[in-house]
Amino acid sequence: MNARSPRPATVPPEALRHPRATRALRGIKLLVAGYLGLSALTLAAVYLLRGDPAVVNDAVWVRASIVVVSAVLTYLFAAGTARGSRGAYRRLRIVSAVMTAAIAVIIAVPGPFPTWLKVEQGVCGLALSGVVVLANGSRLRGLFAGA
16 A cells, blocks of 8 residues: 555644744735735725726726735735644645736736726735745745645
8 A cells, every 4th residue: 555644734833933934934924914904905995986987997896806805815824824734835825826927917918907006916916926935935845845
């Protein structure tokens, strides 16, 4: 039989306390918190400016709503990662990379999005790019090996 021994679902707490791991996880949490905060402020601005169709159209409503949901999920995944959850770490890596790519498309492709939203998305993309770099760094990949 070629049965593999199951990996534990979480990383041991002492491994999470390594200075490089602590620094990377703190950076991820700060970047994701900034992404969530900016996304929530953007949705609030969309709501307040809803009467001006030149500034807020249906595409802006949809995009801003999707980004807030994505930011909340990313925040939950970052929190789970900081607690050592391998599944949360895997999801954090996937969602941050997918959203970074989606933001790049939103910025690059001409379409229904006003310049102000593209600038806001660019800032969100920079924060998520930082998450991608930190989450895929050698320290965290080694720590969450098998995730």
